[in-house]
Amino acid sequence: DADVTQTPRNRITKTGKRIMLECSQTKGHDRMYWYRQDPGLGLRLIYYSFDVKDINKGEISDGYSVSRQAQAKFSLSLESAIPNQTALYFCATSDRGEDYGYTFGSGTRLTVV
Amino acid sequence: GNSVTQMEGPVTLSEEAFLTINCTYTATGYPSLFWYVQYPGEGLQLLLKATKADDKGSNKGFEATYRKETTSFHLEKGSVQVSDSAVYFCALRRFGNEKLTFGTGTRLTIIP
Numbered sequence: 228d229a230d231v232t233q234t235p236r237n238r239i240t241k242t243g244k245r246i247m248l249e250c251s252q253t254k255g256h257d258r259m260y261w262y263r264q265d266p267g268l269g270l271r272l273i274y275y276s277f278d279v280k281d282i283n284k285g286e287i288s289d290g291y292s293v294s295r296q297a298q299a300k301f302s303l304s305l306e307s308a309i310p311n312q313t314a315l316y317f318c319a320t321s322d323r324g325e326d327y328g329y330t331f332g333s334g335t336r337l338t339v340v
Numbered sequence: 341g342n343s344v345t346q347m348e349g350p351v352t353l354s355e356e357a358f359l360t361i362n363c364t365y366t367a368t369g370y371p372s373l374f375w376y377v378q379y380p381g382e383g384l385q386l387l388l389k390a391t392k393a394d395d396k397g398s399n400k401g402f403e404a405t406y407r408k409e410t411t412s413f414h415l416e417k418g419s420v421q422v423s424d425s426a427v428y429f430c431a432l433r434r435f436g437n438e439k440l441t442f443g444t445g446t447r448l449t450i451i452p
Contacts, residue, residue, distance in 0.1 A: 331383035
C-alpha cells in the first residue's frame with residue numbers, strides 16, 4: 228500500500244457542487260499538507276496541519292476548507308466548486324524538522340465544468 | 341520571504357547529453373534544499389537533498405551542491421536517459437518554518 232493515499236484519483240464535478248478530496252497516510256507523520264498544481268505555477272500551498280488540533284491557511288485558501296479527522300487523515304473540501312479550481316491536487320506528509328522532505332500522494336485530478 | 345527560482349523549460353536533450361537545471365533561492369538563514377521529480381501521471385518524489393552549505397546531494401546519477409555564496413542548488417547529471425523525462429522541482433525548507441517552498445518546475449524531455 229502507498230504511504231500516502233488520495234481518493235479519488237480523478238473527479239469531474241459541476242459548478243456549485245460541494246466536493247471532498249480525501250487523504251490518508253501510514254507514515255505516522257504529524258504534518259500534513261494540501262497543495263494545488265497548475266501548469267506554469269508550480270505547487271501552491273492551500274492548507275496545512277501540524278497536528279489534529281492545528282490547522283493553518285496556506286497561500287491560496289479562499290474557496291477551500293479542510294478537516295483533520297485523525298493523525299492519519301486530512302481531507303480538503305471545495306464548498307462550492309468553480310471552474311478555476313480545476314487543477315491537480317496533492318496531499319503530502321512530513322516529519323518534524325527542516326531536514327526532512329515531504330512524502331506526496333499520487334494526486335487527484337479535479338475538473339470543474 | 342522565501343522564494344525559489346528555477347530555469348524555465350521546457351528543456352529537450354538527446355540521450356547521453358549532460359544536464360544542468362539551474363535553481364537559485366532567497367531565504368533568511370540556512371534552509372535545507374531539495375530536488376523533487378514528477379514522472380507523468382504521478383506525484384512528486386524526493387530525488388535528493390542537502391541540509392547545509394557545501395553538502396552534495398546525489399541519487400540515481402543526479403547531483404546538486406548547496407552553494408551558499410551563490411545561493412544556488414543546480415541539478416546535474418552526466419548522461420541522461422529517456423527515462424529521466426519528467427518535471428523537476430527545486431524546493432527549500434527553512435529552519436523554524438516547516439513548509440516547503442517550491443520553484444515553478446522544469447519539464448525535461450529526453451529524445452533517443
